[in-house]
Amino acid sequence: MREPFPRISRQQFFFIFAIANICLTPFGFPTLLYKELEQHAWISPLAAYVLTIWNLLVAISLARQFPDQNIVEWSRQILGKWIGGLFSICVIVILYFWGVSMIWAFMLLIMFTQLAHTPIYFTSLLLIGGVVYLLMQGLEGFARFAELVFLFLIAGFIAINAVQFTNADFNRLLPVGGFPLDNLIKPDVIASLFVFRGIFIVYFLFKYLNDKKRLLPLSIYSLSIAFVEILLATVLPIAIYGAQAASKFIYPYQESLSSVSIEWLPFEKLTFLTPMLWQIVIVYVLGSSLFCATEGLSSLFNIKNKKRLLIIIGVVTWLIVMYQVSYMQLSQMIMVWSIAGLLIFTLIPTLLWAGLSIRRLLKS
Amino acid sequence: MSTLKCQLKPAAVICVVMMFCLMLTGCWDIQEIKDQSFIIGVGVDKVGDEIEVSLLEVLTSASPLGEEEKTVSGFANTRVISTKGPTMNYCIEVLRSEMNKRVNASKIRFVVFSEELLKAGIIEHMDYLLRHYEIDKVTYVIATRPSAKELLTKEKGTLFPFLNVEKYSPLLHTIKLWELIPQLYTIQEGAVLPLIRMDKDRIKIIGASLLQLDKQQFVVDKDKVRWINILHEKNIRRMRIMFKDKLAFEIRKVRFKLHVEQGKVVVKLKMNGWIIQSKIPNTLQKSKQLEGQLSEFMNNEIEEVLNESKNQGVDLLSIGEKFRQKEWDTSDWDNKLKELNFEVESEIKILSGFGKSE
Numbered sequence: 037m038r039e040p041f042p043r044i045s046r047q048q049f050f051f052i053f054a055i056a057n058i059c060l061t062p063f064g065f066p067t068l069l070y071k072e073l074e075q076h077a078w079i080s081p082l083a084a085y086v087l088t089i090w091n092l093l094v095a096i097s098l099a100r101q102f103p104d105q106n107i108v109e110w111s112r113q114i115l116g117k118w119i120g121g122l123f124s125i126c127v128i129v130i131l132y133f134w135g136v137s138m139i140w141a142f143m144l145l146i147m148f149t150q151l152a153h154t155p156i157y158f159t160s161l162l163l164i165g166g167v168v169y170l171l172m173q174g175l176e177g178f179a180r181f182a183e184l185v186f187l188f189l190i191a192g193f194i195a196i197n198a199v200q201f202t203n204a205d206f207n208r209l210l211p212v213g214g215f216p217l218d219n220l221i222k223p224d225v226i227a228s229l230f231v232f233r234g235i236f237i238v239y240f241l242f243k244y245l246n247d248k249k250r251l252l253p254l255s256i257y258s259l260s261i262a263f264v265e266i267l268l269a270t271v272l273p274i275a276i277y278g279a280q281a282a283s284k285f286i287y288p289y290q291e292s293l294s295s296v297s298i299e300w301l302p303f304e305k306l307t308f309l310t311p312m313l314w315q316i317v318i319v320y321v322l323g324s325s326l327f328c329a330t331e332g333l334s335s336l337f338n339i340k341n342k343k344r345l346l347i348i349i350g351v352v353t354w355l356i357v358m359y360q361v362s363y364m365q366l367s368q369m370i371m372v373w374s375i376a377g378l379l380i381f382t383l384i385p386t387l388l389w390a391g392l393s394i395r396r397l398l399k400s
Numbered sequence: 401m402s403t404l405k406c407q408l409k410p411a412a413v414i415c416v417v418m419m420f421c422l423m424l425t426g427c428w429d430i431q432e433i434k435d436q437s438f439i440i441g442v443g444v445d446k447v448g449d450e451i452e453v454s455l456l457e458v459l460t461s462a463s464p465l466g467e468e469e470k471t472v473s474g475f476a477n478t479r480v481i482s483t484k485g486p487t488m489n490y491c492i493e494v495l496r497s498e499m500n501k502r503v504n505a506s507k508i509r510f511v512v513f514s515e516e517l518l519k520a521g522i523i524e525h526m527d528y529l530l531r532h533y534e535i536d537k538v539t540y541v542i543a544t545r546p547s548a549k550e551l552l553t554k555e556k557g558t559l560f561p562f563l564n565v566e567k568y569s570p571l572l573h574t575i576k577l578w579e580l581i582p583q584l585y586t587i588q589e590g591a592v593l594p595l596i597r598m599d600k601d602r603i604k605i606i607g608a609s610l611l612q613l614d615k616q617q618f619v620v621d622k623d624k625v626r627w628i629n630i631l632h633e634k635n636i637r638r639m640r641i642m643f644k645d646k647l648a649f650e651i652r653k654v655r656f657k658l659h660v661e662q663g664k665v666v667v668k669l670k671m672n673g674w675i676i677q678s679k680i681p682n683t684l685q686k687s688k689q690l691e692g693q694l695s696e697f698m699n700n701e702i703e704e705v706l707n708e709s710k711n712q713g714v715d716l717l718s719i720g721e722k723f724r725q726k727e728w729d730t731s732d733w734d735n736k737l738k739e740l741n742f743e744v745e746s747e748i749k750i751l752s753g754f755g756k757s758e
Contacts, residue, residue, distance in 0.1 A: 166414045173410035181411035203578065210725035278582040278589075278721075284530070295578035297538040305536070319414065 043246040048179035050258045051186040052241070055320040056234030057262030058193075060141045062269030062289045063314075065231060068224040068367065069270065070283035073216060075209050077270050077279070080228045085263045088232040089256060091382055094389045095235065096252050099242035101392065107239035108335040114388060121336065126380045127239070128332035132349075133373050134233055135325025139163065139357045140366050142318050145287060146311055160357050163315070167322045168350035171330070172343055175244055178323045185316050190261075192313045196306055197268045199296045204275035227374035229382075232262060234321070236381050240328045286363060326350065433460055437501040440478070440560065441510050443548025444525055446517040447484055451525065453491035454482035454549040457499075458507070480552045488528035505534040509560045511541050511577070512548040515595065518609055518616035523584060526614065530581065537578035543593040543609040543616070554598035562603050563594075570626045570639040571605045572596075584614050587733050588720020590709065592628055595619055610714045612734075617712040620705065627702045630654060630669065631717060640676060643697055647690065648677040652751065660722045663739065667702065667717070669746040687750040699744040706742040713737065 044052075069077035102110035107127055112120030143156045170178050219225060238255065242248070273288035276295055282288045294307050330346045339345050361369070441456035459477040481498070485491040496503045511529060513522055529535050540563045544551045551559070563574055573592050583591035591611040597604050607622040620628065629635050630651075639651045655670040675683055683690065709716040713734050720733045730736070 170410055170414050177410040181414055184411045185415070207725055208721075211727040214727050276578065278586065280585045281582040284585070291537060291578075294537040295576075297536075305538075 042175040042244055044175055044179040044241070044244055046245065046247050046251075046254055048183050049241060049245055050254055051182040052179065052237070052320060052324060053234065053255060053258040054261040055182065055186065055189060055317055056237060056324045057232045057259055058265050058317060059234060059262075059321050060138050060145070060314060060317065061231055061266050063145055063287050064141055064367070064370070065228065065266065066270045066273060066288050067283065067286060068371075069228060070274070070279050070288070072219045072222050072225050074279040074283070075211075075274055076215050077274065078209065078267060079215065080225060081231060081263060081266045081270055084229045084231045085259070087229050087382065088235055088259060091385070092235050092238070092255050092259065093252065094385045095238050096242075096255065098385060098389055098392070099238060100248070103248065104243050106243060106331055106335055108332045111388075114392070123380070123384060124332060124336050126376070127236075128329055128336070130233075130373065130377045130380055131236065131240075131325055131332070132329040132353075133369075135322045135329075136353060136356055137366065137370055137373065138318055138321045138325075139353070140361050141370075142314060143357070143360075144363055144366065145290075145314065156360075157358060161354055163318065163322065164350050164354045164357075167319055167326060168346055170319070171323060171327055171346055175327065178327065181323075182320060189313060189316060192309055193265055196293055196309055196313070197265075197272065199298065199306055200272045200276065200292055203292075203295050204272055206271075206275050208275050208278050209271065223371055223375065226378070227371040230374035230377045231266060232259060233374075233377055233381070234262070234324065235259060237324045237328055240331045322353075326353070431502060435501055436504045437496075437499050438504050438507045440507050441512065441552050441555075442508055442529075443480075443482070443512040443514075443544075443552045444488070444517055444522075445514040445547045445549055446520055450484050450486055451488070451491065451517065452482055452484045452547075452549060453488060453495070454480050454552050455492070455495055455503070456480055456552045456555075478557060480549065482549050488525050492528075505532055506536070508535055508539055510563060511539055512544050512551055513541070513593075514548045515543055515545040515609065515616065515619075517548075518543055518593070518611065521613075521615045523614035526580075526584060529577070535577070537576070537581075539577045541575055541577055541580050541593060543595045545595065545597055545606065551596070551598050554601065555603070556601060558601075558603060568635070568638070569605070570629060570635055571607075571622045573608045573625050573628055573632070573634060583611070586720070587613055587713075588715055588724060588730055589718040590714035590716045592620075592632070592716070594625075610709055610712065610716070612713045612715075617714050618708070620708075624701070624705050627698075627705045628716065631656070631667070631702065631706075641694070641698065643694055646679045647675065647683070647694070649694060649748070649750070650674050650676045658717060658722070660719055660726070662728065664741045664743065665717065665719055667706070667742065667744045669698070669702075669744065670749075671746070672749040672751050674751055684750070684752070691748045691750055694748045694750075695746045698746045698748070702744045702746070703742055706744070710737050710740060710742065 066077060069080050073080060098107075098110070102113070105113075108124040111123050111127070114120065115123055139160055143160065146156065146159070170181055235255065242251075245251070269289045273282040273285070273292040276282075276292045277285075277288070282292075285291045290307065290310060293310065294305065297305060326346065326349055329349055330342055333339060333349070334342050334345055437455075438458045438460070439455045440458055443454035443456070445452040445454070457479055459479055481495055483491050483494045483498075485494060492503060513525075517525075529539075540560075542563070563572075573594050575591065575593055580591055580593075583589045593609040593611065595606040595609045597606055605622045605625070606619070608620045608625045608628060609616045610618055610620060626639060626641070629639065633654065633656055636651055636654050641649045641651065643649065650673045651671050652673040653671060657668040659666040659668065680686065680690070706716060715721075715733070715737055719737065719740065720730050723730045
């Protein structure tokens with residue numbers, strides 16, 4: 037990465053944060069929830085949103101205590117070399133797997149859409165190569181890209197959601213009561229609480245922000261954009277097909293979008309937009325994931341040449357995604373990864389934050 | 401400014417690289433039109449224990465055909481190819497092998513099921529259609545008699561335009577794949593498919609095929625389809641109602657409300673419109689009286705359709721879904737539906753004699 041110290045603006049942080057939290061979640065996420073929660077599936081993103089606000093509060097509070105360090109650096113300071121190192125490795129692995137899993141999800145998705153005949157390995161090579169090149173230009177380059185395409189993405193999301201309202205019957209979400217409490221402790225439902233994992237990039241981006249004032253409200257606004265998109269992705273397929281039929285689809289959000297035809301448009305269907313949107317979204321996700329992995333590893337092992345490290349990570353990522361996983365394998369991997377993520381990014385930081393707060397209180 | 405340019409450069413490069421990914425389809429694994437078979441209609445018939453799948457293919461100039469197979473219509477040169485087999489996939493695989501082309505399903509506009517097959521159930525064949533990534537969810541689904549193959553052979557490019565301007569036909573109840581999907585998986589929503597046939601080169605509406613889950617329970621005559629359309633608020637614009645051959649009333653606007661109670665369902669209809677034709681002298685002066693007679697006539701007709709469908713186990717108004725939404729018991733819905741009492745309360749307002757007369 038380019039030295040001296042790169043800086044990103046609050047606005048750029050807002051853009052990266054919103055799209056990284058949307059991620060590819062609208063596609064894979066609802067299917068698992070429909071099976072367990074049926075028409076109550078919307079409860080899950082709502083619960084995740086509330087939990088994530090708490091996580092955000094903890095993350096920003098911790099990051100403020102170590103403004104010039106990332107999580108790998110300060111965790112070793114608090115937890116000691118070995119435990120801190122182990123925790124750091126977990127953090128790096130989880131954030132790195134985020135990028136890998138999303139490429140796998142993207143590859144599975146495009147096989148069902150307009151890019152069905154495009155060689156996926158070549159696409160992934162271009163994608164990873166492009167993101168690595170972008171990051172090699174420095175964090176500012178990545179942030180500038182995020183700024184450049186944000187409005188296009190938001191316009192795209194509005195378009196694909198708004199048209200679905202014509203076929204939606206929101207009565208299908210009833211009854212609101214009668215929530216299946218037993219199903220709340222199912223692994224898929226617990227794992228869904230990790231849906232806004234994009235917020236954890238704050239642990240690595242914080243020190244690069246040129247203005248750290250009022251970061252919590254800014255992050256919550258940004259998170260809310262992601263929340264609305266994911267909530268709609270959960271609710272619209274139920275409103276169009278009903279929970280029972282929607283649970284039969286692998287990608288219900290794509291199917292609900294395909295129920296709309298706009299006869300006065302030359303292209304009629306808006307489904308063509310989704311591979312484009314998600315291809316750009318994955319640049320945000322992969323960029324954030326690879327950036328965090330590179331930053332984390334270089335801090336952990338004191339590696340000076342970050343560019344070389346980034347290229348190695350990029351090549352390894354490409355080799356990993358060359359292995360074609362099935363939908364079920366990926367779902368199970370994401371479930372285990374999400375539960376581990378909750379432990380590493382919710383439980384441990386909360387305990388650290390509580391410990392530091394108590395220590396500060398005792399000192400004062 | 402120069403810093404901004406430096407910052408924009410990598411972003412612009414990445415945008416270009418990303419666009420390449422989208423365009424790769426055009427230069428990688430290219431599939432020429434002549435190597436593809438464009439299907440616009442699929443027909444499925446029941447033949448003994450097997451099914452017969454017919455594909456309506458649009459002929460490109462490169463299609464190797466004998467003259468006898470060629471049909472010319474105003475829209476496209478088409479041909480029907482069919483084969484028998486145990487499953488949809490098997491049949492389409494056989495047809496693909498015979499054509500030695502890639503079967504392009506992205507242009508499919510309608511799927512036709514024969515009445516016989518509908519009686520046996522269509523879910524296993526629908527499974528193929530729902531899984532296929534190329535098949536649009538806005539594809540029309542229709543029922544026919546005697547066979548889907550015959551309909552496809554005789555339609556000569558007229559069927560899709562006919563279905564696509566549904567709003568003018570009060571006797572046609574069109575349904576698209578995405579509308580049918582929820583109804584195939586629950587007994588609490590009944591599905592209605594248009595039932596049509598070809599009479600020489602003309603499309604004739606027989607009526608509507610009413611399904612419980614994926615099976616046809618009974619057929620409603622075409623004259624009664626208009627009542628179903630009113631209940632589903634479909635094709636009601638300019639719908640005309642004939643009253644005892646004395647009066648023709650054209651609907652301008654309908655308001656539909658459903659009150660669901662345990663054991664009772666009240667359908668409230670409010671509509672206004674014009675008199676199109678009348679054999680009754682001084683029609684407008686008698687409009688109050690006629691409004692009452694028309695309402696009563698309509699109540700009886702709609703109640704008859706609703707009672708017939710509930711007796712056959714078809715939940716025409718998706719009352720079961722309303723029960724589910726209210727968290728009421730929907731177990732044994734087949735029998736619960738039969739115990740429901742339907743009441744129709746329609747309120748008709750005659751606006752004028754269509755402006756020119758009276």
